[in-house]
Structure formats: C-alpha cells, structure tokens
Amino acid sequence: MSDRATVLMARIDELAKFSEEPHRLVRRSLTPALQQANDLVASWMLAAGMTVRQDAVGNLVGTYAGVAGASKTLILGSHLDSVRDAGKYDGPLGVLAALACVERLHEEGQRLPFAVEVISFVDEEGLRFRTSYLGSSALAGSFNPSWLDYQDEQGVVLADALRRFGGDPADIASCRRNSDDLLGYCEVHIEQGPVLEAEDLPVGVVDGIAGQDRLTVEFTGVAGHAGTVPMARRHDALCAAAELVLAVERTGQATDGLVATMGQIAAEPGASNVIPGHVTLSLDVRHRDDAVRTRAVAALHDEATAIAQRRGVHLVWTSMQSTPAVPCSPQLIGRLAHAIEELGFKVQHLTSGAGHDAVPMASLTDAAMLFVRCKGGISHNPAESVRLDDVNVSLETLYRFVLGMQRDMAL
Template identity: 45%
Template sequence: MTAAAETTDTGALVMRHADQLAQHTETPGMLTRTYLTPAHHAASALLAQWMLDAGMRVRRDAAGNVIGRYEGATPDAPALLTGSHFDTVRNAGSYDGNLGIILPIACIAAWHRQGRRFPFAIEVIGFAEEEGVRFKATLLGSRAIAGTFDHSVLERRDDTGTSMREAIAAAGFDAAALPAAAYHRQDVLAFVEVHIEQGPVLLDEGLPVGVVTAISGASRFMVQASGLAGHAGTVPMGLRRDAAMAAAEIGLYIERRCSGTPGLVGTVGVLEVPNGAANVVPGRAVFTIDIRAEQDAVRQAAVADVLREMQAIAARRNVSLDINQTHDAASVPCAPWLQAQLEQAIAGLGLPLRHLPSGAGHDAMAVAALTDVAMLFVRCGNGGISHHPDETMTAADAQAAADVFTRFVESFVPQQAAA
C-alpha cells in the first residue's frame, strides 16, 4: 500500500473503529458505557490492542486509564500527550470522546508502518471516566493524570450501592496508587485533544474543523421557588403567589440576558412543579440554571445580573427563593502557541480557518492543571446533535482531522524550543 493510499484510508479506519468500539455497551441496542463496568473493560481491551498494533507500549493506571506510548527517537523523551475519554453518557453517540482516542492511534499506526519517530514521544490516553454517569463525579481519569484527583469521591456509591473505591478494587486496581498516576510536568510537552464539536457552528458554516480558543467556564444553580398553592378557579390573578410563573419569568430573563453576547449561553434545563395538578396554582417549583461563557468576566457579570433579577421577580410575585450553587468552574484558555501550530497545520492543508470556544467541558480542562492544552474540533452532523445516538460525522471529516493532526505532530515545536 502506498503512503497516499494509507492517508486516504485513515478516515475510513477511524469510522470503522468507532463502530467497533460502540459494540461494547451495557445495554443492547443503545450505547451506554460507564466507568469500570464489563463493557468499559471490553472497550479498554480493544483500545489497548489497537495501540499495540500501532507500535505503542501500553499500560493501565490505577484510575483505569488506557495509555499507549509511541516512543521518540530518543528513549524516555518528554511526551506530547493526546487523547480523550471512552466512557459515555446513557444512550450516547459513537464519537464523543472516542474520536479523540482512535484518531491519533490511526495516525500513529501510519507513522509506525513508515518507521517514523519524532524527537519526542507521543502518548495517547484513553481517559477512563469523564462523564460522571456512574458515580456522579466527572473527569476522574484526567484528574488522576493531572494530579488533582479528589479522593473524597472514592466513597460515592452507584445505583447498586457499590462505592467507587470498591469498584476500583473489583477491577483489579488499587485506589491507594492513584497519586502515582499523576504525570510530572517535566515529562510532558503539551496536550492536544481532538473532539467532535457537539454543536452546529462548523456544520452551519460548512467547515470540517476548527481551533478551540477556550473551554467555557460554567456556573450552575439549583433553585426552589416557594409560593402558596391555591385553587385554580378561586384564587384571583392579582392575589396569586405562583411559584411556577416566577420560575418561568426567571427563565425568560435568563434567555434575554444571555442572548446577543458572543459565547454567552444560559439554560434552564430542569423546570418541575412537584405534585402539580391542572387545577392548582403551583406553590412550589424547582429549576436549574446553567450559565456559560468563554470569558469568566462575561459569565460572572451575567450571573450577577440573573441573581439580582431573580430577587426582584421573587419580591414582586411574593415568592421566596432557595438558591444553591452546585458548580462553578473557571474557563480554560487554550494555549496561544499551540493554537498557532494548529492554525499552521490547517492552513498548510488549504482548509479554511475558524476559531470557536467550546461550551462543553472536556478532559483538557483537567489536564490544563498539568500542561498547556489545545483542542481541535471536528464537524458534527445532524444539526450538531451530540450525547445522542443521532450524533454523526463523516469519513471525509475524520480524514481532514487526521490530516490536521498528522501535520501538527510532524511540525510540532515544543514551546521551550520555539522560544
């Protein structure tokens, strides 16, 4: 097979491997693969085999991460890290997370066939857990690598009552060895994650790939609005203390406040009326708020405005609010020097250049505590649907991403060498 034929086949190989990996699921007919389940172990074994076939040395750490190392021209050279997660949400798509593991493995396989090595090593990490489905704790694999693993989550239990510590032991790993999974800064050059966009921007603009500028910060709240229940036919409109309408007005304000500012989004993802009935004025409503932005100052200003307006709405409607912040994460900028090298790789292939933020969280957020990070987004089909079985991409776009990644690695200059 010629080098040109190998290049042409990479996109098809990525798609084929995505289909094969999706066969490892807890639920027949839908892709669900949660942390340290039999399906999860089967997927890790398949990834490990592909890494071995690509000429990599493979190991698993105490968190269950699958790590393949393609040695550099000099043994024990610092490594360029790449990868993503192979756990999934329930009823997932085939490319979220998985793409960022199988694509670099396919590229390394091509270099291995060519006998090509680089002045640095390349390590592909299949992060064992990012989504947080089983134990309601996210980014476990990448936090272990970054040395920021929160050991308190080991006591969390899944729906069967099994603790994370017990699940790790049952898998043959030792939670006490988690600190040893952390990488040393001097052994790492950077981290680049390839990921399906999980949104419609590239699709709507007809672009195969894009360079991520930052992973948006997020603020989340759980809110309970308490008013006074009453009969729908006997309580006059002007005397109502309707908790549901207070929540609805707050939601509409969030929509207005977060519209028109690039990169700022606000969502009320849950809105419930506990024990509601068609003929009862709601006395209680429970809802969530999720506000994200590429720039922390933009997000924080929106949050402050929303909290202030919530109190004004509650006072006007004679409703009380119990507001609990459940999540607050700062944005993670992608390193400009890595963005520049991705830009050069894209330009060198004659592809249009597009920068965009990521509104979703990724393993790169955790790895940023260890080293500089970058992300390459790949076009998502079906209107940008992700975390869903209708999530899709094309072999042509997989090929374009593989070409960009290949060019990026082949031209990669570590920051200290470029300085």
C-alpha cells in the same frame, strides 16, 4: 482520501459493539464493556509499535517512544466511556485519531525527539459515579480520594469497581504526572455543536472551554384555591418562575457567546386546581469569559429579586457549582491553526460549551482541542454522525500538528 480515515471509521463501528446493553450503546466507566473496548484498542496500540499499560486509576496508556535520550512526552487522547444511549463518536474518535497518528509515524519509521502517549481516559462522562474526569484528574493530581467511596446505581463502590478493573485505589497518586516532563495535551473531539456545519468547515480549533455556573432557584408564594382566590390577590410562584425563564432566555440572547438555560422546573403542590405555592428551577450559565458569566449571573439574580418583590413571593438563590473557564494554550492553538491553513481550510475558532478531559489536563500542561464537524451538531445521541472526509482532515491536521512540534523543538 487516506484509508486511515476508513480504518478509523471501521474501528469506531467495532468499538460500538462493546455495550452493557444489547440494543443501545451504554459503556460506563470500569465495566467489562469498557475493558473489552480498551483491550481491542490496546491490541492496535501494540501493533503500532507502542508499549501499553493500564495505570492505577484505569487509564489505558500507549507509549510510542521517541529517539534515544528524548525526555519529554506529548499526550494525545480522549475517552471510551459513554453516556446512556450514546453515539459512537464522542470519545472514541479522539482515541482512534491519536492512535492513527502514531500508526503513521510507526509505518513511516519516524522517531520524534519526544515520546507520544495515547491515553484512553477511564471516565470522562461521569455516568456511573456522577463524577467526571476521574482518569485525567489523577494525572493532574486533582483526584479527590473521597470519590473512591462513591457508589453506582447498583450500590457498587468505585474503589471495588476499580480493583475489579485491574486498578489500585491505594495507588492513585502514582498516576500523577510532572509538568516538566510534558510538552502538552491535544484532544480530537466531535464539535457537539452546529458552528462547523454552518460554516461548511471540516474542523475547528478550540480556544477554550466555557466556565459554568449551576444554580438552584426557588420561589415561594402562597398556594390557594384556583377557583376562589381572585387574580389580584395571588402570589403565584410559577408565574414568577415563568417571568424568570424568559428573562434568562433574553439575557443569553443579548450577549455574544453566552448560553443560559433553565432545564428543570418543579411546581408544588402540582395540582390543576391549586395555585402553585412553591417552584424550584435549575439555572445553567456558560461563557468563555468568566467576567461576562459572573456579570450575567449577578444581573439574573437582580432580575429574580425584582420579580419576587413585584409579585410578593420569596426568592432563594443557591449556587450549586461554579467552574472557571479553561483557556487552551495559545501556542498549541497556533500550531493547530497553522496545520489547518496548510491543508487549505479557513481556521474557525470555537469555544467548547461542554467539558472535556482537557479541563483537568490544562491545569497540568498546555492543552488544545481540535473539533470535527458532526451532523446537525448532535451528540450524546445515537444519531451522532461524522463524515469520512472530515475525519481525514482531522487526521492530517493532528499529524501535521505533531510534526510541527518536532520542528519547533529543533529550532
């Protein structure tokens, strides 16, 4: 077992101490807690022979120069911001795995025919300003300037928080990268799902990030007295909703790889002796194939319409957000798979149901992700847990992946 994995795990514990709250991990974007985490990572980057800077949007960027004349850059990275009451691996694992890879190159005195950048993106989770991918979208050129006016719960405006963090809201455009200068982007991340554990594998290759539809569904019936309106004369909005909830579950179960969830429900007027007259539900549908997802949403709309007609209630079906699936680069998938095979493990392909910085990065350059088994598939929870030997495999895989890139360039 390499002690690089042991060092990484100790660093994860060190970073976990930087929190906005004393008894749980909360590290929102552009806060002093994130600054402390970035400063510590920056000191490790410098020790690994990298030059370090913070760009205008607040990303921490460490660069390990290539051989003289090397013109292209491979970006590795993830994020150090967190959700509320977070686990300590979601994000930091990817930043520290990238750093460990460069440390190994540095110790071995290796210079590659390309530069390797390690980036800690400034805001992946979107906890503070309710917009995710701030840092990576600035690189991809998709940063929306209106985001600078967003406020956090305390009324702090994003642009002001960014200035305090040492960034420059007027210069976000300088973060933008040119695709021609890049070889690709690779991110190591905990799986946040149960597949690798079930397959008893340390790591897996992500084929793509699922597309997602978010909708609001409303049923309007007739509120009435729970004691006096006979069952046959009711237009109960909550009963219509209940039928739809189960239809959503059936639809998800019937299609391979499809996940469909109604996570929020509000019944009005919300009294024990009143028939519910109005119900609002959320619907979240995800799949790696946009056509499958779109068909599922259309079928559910038909189902909801039929339920509403049968029950004499009114349906309002509103799309809130629809994001297409993001395929990972077949070339980079192949390189990761090759590295995993070399290490003697079966190559498990996975779809990421959660979003990552790889989403905006894929619009800029070839993107790939390596997932690491996590205990019980649990994430966004202090119970997040990752095994030392799995981290070791992920470090070895990433290192071989980077060297494989060098081999291919030499051909």
